[in-house]
Amino acid sequence: MEIKVIRKILEAGSKVAETNRKILKEKGIISFNFIGAPGSGKTSLLLRIIEALSDKYKIGVIEGDLATTKDAELIHETGVPVVQINTDGGCHLDANLVGKALEELPLDRIDVLIIENVGNLVCPTAFDLGEDYKVGVLSVPEGDDKPEKYPVIVKVSKAIVLNKIDMLPYFRFDKEKFYQPIKRISPNTPVFEVSCETKEGISSFVNWMISKINQKGGEGK
DSSP, X not given: OOOEEEOOOOOOOHHHHHHHHXXXXXXXXXXXXEEEOTTSOHHHHHHHHHHHHTTTSOEXXXXXXXXXXXXXXXXXXXXXXXXXXXXXXXXXXOHHHHHHHHTTSOGGGOSEEEEEOOSOSSGGGGOOOSOSXXXXXXXXXXXXXXXXXXXXXXXXXXXXXXEOGGGGGXXXXXXXXXXXXXXXXXXXXXXXXXXXXXXXXXHHHHHHHHHHHHHTTOOOO
C-alpha cells in the first residue's frame, strides 16, 4: 500500500484557489471541504459517504492532518484514491497544499472530491481552497454551545452536520440552544443530524450532496 504524502510550509493564496477551482471545473469535479474539530467524526462521516455514493460516483479524497497517515489508510482501504497532506503543525490546509495534492490524484477518474481539513473550528474557515462547498461538522460530545462560540463556521458552511446523535442520551445537550444561533446567523443553512454508528440521518445528508452534484450537472464519469 502506498499513500502519497505531501508536506509543505503553509502558504496563503487566493490566486492558487482560483487555479484549483478552474482545474476542478474543467474536470467536471464537484468538491466539498469538511471542517470540524478533532474527534467530531469527519473521517467516520467520510467513510459513510463513500459507502453510500461510490456505486454512483467516483470519489477522491484529500486528507489533512498534522501528522500520520492513519485516516488516509482507512480511506485507502475502501479503494478510493486518497492523498494525505501533513501540515507538520499547521492548523489548516491552504490552496497551495491542495493544488499539489490535486496533481497526485487521478482527476479524470473522479466525480466528487472530498477534502477533510485539519481538525480545527477556527483557522480552516478563513481559507479558500478552491472548493465548491464548505461543510461544518460538529458533534454532540463537543457541546451545544459550539455554533454560538464559533459563529464563523456557521457563516461559511453551506451545510452543517450534527454528528454522533446516538450519544444524546449520555450528554447534557440542548438542541434548542444548539440551533438558536444557527437560525440567527444563517437561517437558510440546512442542519443534518446523523450518527455514523447507527447510520441514522446519513441518507438525508447524502441526498443533499447529490442535489449539489446534480446542480452542477454531474452524472458520473
